[in-house]
Amino acid sequence: xxxxxxxxxxxxxxxxxILWKRFKKQIVLQLFVGMGMVFLLIFSFTPMFGVVMxxxxxxxxxxxxxxxxxxxxxxxxxxxxxxxxxxxQIVRNTLILSFLKVIFAFPAPILFxxxxxxxxxxxxxxxxxxxxxxxxxxxxxVVVGIAFSFLSADIGIINKLMVKIGLIDMPMDILTNANxxxxxxxxxxxxxEMGWWTIIFLAAIAGINPALYEAAEIDGAGRLAxxxxxTFPGIKGTIVVVLILTIGSILGGxxxxxxxxxxxxxxxxxxxxxxxxxxxxxxxxxxxxxxxSYAAAIDLIQSIISVLLIFSSNYIAKRVSGSSxx
Amino acid sequence: MLTTxxxxxxxxxxxxxxxxxxxMIATLYPFYYVLVISFNQGxxxxxxxxxxxxxSFTLENYATFLTDSNWYNSLFVxxxxxxxxxxxxxxxxxxxxxxxxHKDLLFSKVYFAVIIFAMYFSGGLIxxxxxxxxxxxxxxxxVYVIPSxxxxxxxxxxxxFFREIPIELKESAYIDGANEFVIFFKIxxxxxxxxxxxxxxxxxxxxxxxxxxSAYFVQSDSLRTLTFRMMEIINKSNIPIESVGAAASASGVxxxxxxxxxxxxxxxPIVCVYPFLQKYFVKGIMxxxxxx
Numbered sequence: 001x002x003x004x005x006x007x008x009x010x011x012x013x014x015x016x017x018i019l020w021k022r023f024k025k026q027i028v029l030q031l032f033v034g035m036g037m038v039f040l041l042i043f044s045f046t047p048m049f050g051v052v053m054x055x056x057x058x059x060x061x062x063x064x065x066x067x068x069x070x071x072x073x074x075x076x077x078x079x080x081x082x083x084x085x086x087x088x089q090i091v092r093n094t095l096i097l098s099f100l101k102v103i104f105a106f107p108a109p110i111l112f113x114x115x116x117x118x119x120x121x122x123x124x125x126x127x128x129x130x131x132x133x134x135x136x137x138x139x140x141x142v143v144v145g146i147a148f149s150f151l152s153a154d155i156g157i158i159n160k161l162m163v164k165i166g167l168i169d170m171p172m173d174i175l176t177n178a179n180x181x182x183x184x185x186x187x188x189x190x191x192x193e194m195g196w197w198t199i200i201f202l203a204a205i206a207g208i209n210p211a212l213y214e215a216a217e218i219d220g221a222g223r224l225a226x227x228x229x230x231t232f233p234g235i236k237g238t239i240v241v242v243l244i245l246t247i248g249s250i251l252g253g254x255x256x257x258x259x260x261x262x263x264x265x266x267x268x269x270x271x272x273x274x275x276x277x278x279x280x281x282x283x284x285x286x287x288x289x290x291x292x293s294y295a296a297a298i299d300l301i302q303s304i305i306s307v308l309l310i311f312s313s314n315y316i317a318k319r320v321s322g323s324s325x326x
Numbered sequence: 327m328l329t330t331x332x333x334x335x336x337x338x339x340x341x342x343x344x345x346x347x348x349x350m351i352a353t354l355y356p357f358y359y360v361l362v363i364s365f366n367q368g369x370x371x372x373x374x375x376x377x378x379x380x381x382s383f384t385l386e387n388y389a390t391f392l393t394d395s396n397w398y399n400s401l402f403v404x405x406x407x408x409x410x411x412x413x414x415x416x417x418x419x420x421x422x423x424x425x426x427x428h429k430d431l432l433f434s435k436v437y438f439a440v441i442i443f444a445m446y447f448s449g450g451l452i453x454x455x456x457x458x459x460x461x462x463x464x465x466x467x468x469v470y471v472i473p474s475x476x477x478x479x480x481x482x483x484x485x486x487f488f489r490e491i492p493i494e495l496k497e498s499a500y501i502d503g504a505n506e507f508v509i510f511f512k513i514x515x516x517x518x519x520x521x522x523x524x525x526x527x528x529x530x531x532x533x534x535x536x537x538x539x540s541a542y543f544v545q546s547d548s549l550r551t552l553t554f555r556m557m558e559i560i561n562k563s564n565i566p567i568e569s570v571g572a573a574a575s576a577s578g579v580x581x582x583x584x585x586x587x588x589x590x591x592x593x594x595p596i597v598c599v600y601p602f603l604q605k606y607f608v609k610g611i612m613x614x615x616x617x618x
Contacts, residue, residue, distance in 0.1 A: 023432055028506040029425040033437055036422030039476045042457065044444035050453025064460040067453070112349070118342050128346050130604060131353050137596045139535030141553040145560050145589045146356045149363065155582060157359065160374040195353070222331055223338050261538070265557060286452045287542060299450035310446065 054078075054297035060290065077297035086276070094277040094302075097185060097259055098250045104186050106246055108194045110239060113201035114231055118223065129202070132195025140261040143192050147184070147266070151175055176270040185262045185275075193257075200242060201235055208234035241317055248313035251278075251306050278302045357593060364388070364590045368583030387587040390579045396547070396555065397588060403467075404534060404552040411471040411533040416525045418475045420518070423484030424510050445478040451542070458543055469543045470551075474533070480525050487521045488514065524606045531596065552592055559585045 023030065046064070054077060056070045081087060112132070119125040135143065150158050151174045159171035174180045208230065216226045252259055260279040267275035278298060286295025363371050364387055366380035375381075391397050426437060448454070455464075463469040491514065499509050515522065537553035544550065559581055 019432065022430075026428065026431060029428055029431060032421050032425030032506075033431065035418075036425075036476055036481070037437060037440060039418075039422075040440060040444045040478075042461070043454075043473050043476075044448065046457050047449025047453040048447060049449070050456055051449045053453060053456070060456065060459070064456055067456065115342055115346060118338070119346065124346075128350050130601075131350055133604075134357075134597070134600065135353060137531050137535075137600070138593060139537065139553045141535075141537050141557045141560070142589050142592055145556060145585060146360060148560055149360060149586065150356065155372055155374065157374065157377070164375075191352070223335050265560070268561070283451065283542075287455065292452050292456070296450060296452040299452060303448070303450055307447065 051296060051300055053293050054300045056293060058293045058296075060292055073293075077294045078301065080294060081298050081301070086281070089273065090276050090278055090281050093263075093274055094251065094259070094279075097182060097263070097277060100182055100186050101189055101259075102243075102246055102250060105189050105193065106243060108190050109197035110201050110235070112194055113198045113205060113235075114227060116198065116202060117205045117231065118227070129195070129198070132198060134195070135192040136196035138192070140192075140258055140265055143188055144265040147188055148175065151184075173270075175266070176268060178271045178274040181266065181271045181274040184266055188266070189258070189262065197242075201238060204235040204238035205231060240320055244313045244317040244320070248310040249306070250309060251302055357597075360586050360589050360593075363583065364587040366583070367578045368580035369578040371583055371586075372580065384578075386579055387583045391584055391587045391591065394584070396550075397552075397584065399548060400550045400552045400555045401591065403470075403549055407467070407470040407536075407551065408530055408533040411474055412526050412530040414471050414475050415477060415480075415529040415533075416522060419477050419480050419525065420484050420488075420515070420522070421510065422476065423481050424488055424506075424514055426481070427485045427488035429489075441478050441481060445482075455542065464543050465546050465549065467549060470533070470536070470539060473539075474529070477525075477529065480528070484518075484521055484525070487518060491517060520606065523603065527599075527603045527606055534592075534595065552588060556585060556588050556592065559588075 050064070050067050053067045053070070055072060055074060056067070057073050058066055058070045060066075062070060084090075116125055116129060119128070148156070150156050151172075153159055153171040153173045153176070156171065156174075159168075159174075162168045163171055172180075174184060212230045212234070213226055216230050221229060249257070259277060260283075263275050263277045263280045264283070267280065279302065282295045282298040282302075285291045285298070359377075362376060362378070362380055365383055365385070366376055367382040367384045368387060370376075370382045425431065426434060428434075431437075458464055458469060458473065463472060495513055495517070496509055499513055504512070535553055537551055537557050540549070540551045540554035541557070562581075
């Protein structure tokens, strides 16, 4: 014992010295990184700790300190949300919107990629592809503005055209009718993001060995048969990975994201029964009505479900295909 | 009868071309249509029946847009935040990434754990709001550019990019006695243009299109972004018939024609830089999505 401590102390000190020397040598680099860490501490980690306000009676006037000094109320706000008269409707809307987007917005870029791959006119293919990315870079606000120009009952060009040629007698109130909201949200998401996600599937198709196509052709496979037996199996792995990751982010809207932006921008008093989702509700009761603890609790429920979904889908992705996010 | 393989292929080809042509029209026509409406007299547009070109051509929508202090101001705020936000974001993210790209950096395991954790978890909107409030960032221009200074996603991309840079480049500079700042700005950044272009594109487009932060964290009218103001008009415009102000109504400009004009103003810069940056964003999505 004696022997060990006697010898360990100077050795330990020396190790510290060496570390300190190395640290001093890279002090400027450590400073660069340190700034980043301070930034994350302030803008990412403080809000994470702040989540405890969901279990407290927090009042905004007490500032950031109030999060930690206010009284614990346990699950009071979670209880309140579950017993909220709108709870069932809001949860239903969130789930339906999310699942509809996976069902329709997920296959669209795959089909589009397969179509594009069949085009042998390279310039045309490139042009269509370039055009199809464009909506991805446009703000959702502009997309909703476009939807307004085309679909509104007063000035919507589609409504006016259909009335003119006698397809309908009265303009349809697509933007202000609860029955149409889900279709509208899914449709606009496909319009905006289909081309963008095609990039991944086209890259996967480009990775297929051309010899497979030649062999299939020699075997007498027509174009459709080649799509079915070569292209599709060739990108199945990519499809599985992207699908699983989509399910991980399903509550935010999956691949095409932006459930919140859509529900907020396309939602109005009239279609509210179908357009109100958990995120918009948390925003309204939180920042608009000033009920911070309640809104934080609502937010937290969705975050927990999302994190569980991300981890389980990532786990499945790892098992199924060997590739994963982290 | 479709008997031969060749005939079947031709049929398939025509189906494909027709479908793609429809998709292309469905994508492009809405942009073209708002462009047409923005050049058409506002009150006249409300009558409808305009499809391919303006019925009564006018520049007054743009003239009103640029002279209306609210619109003009929001355009200015948007340009300023896009410039400042992109510059700050690209510089700060790549500076931190440069530090982290050194494999012999002490505590780098801890740093990476912190970054990954921050990437996948968040406290949600409400606690974030409280933090911004106590930092005094609410209702300031800073709220647009400071919280977005570090992008964890691009941090990881930049680190792997910097690690590919040959070490000899740096070593010769070390021997010449250059310090890390000089190396970063004079050696690393100039050879990283593909990275910087990709980052600038995505951060810039994000800044340009952003309206959520204006809705959440800003009350002052003078700090509204272009997309926020557009959002306000769209939300109000279930009945878009009334004109803006007395002077405007004399000239036939309507809220709707101004909204469409602002949409064109918002889309135009993106369409303009689009052809040049195409090769970078394709690279960008591949970096981000199919890893490993």
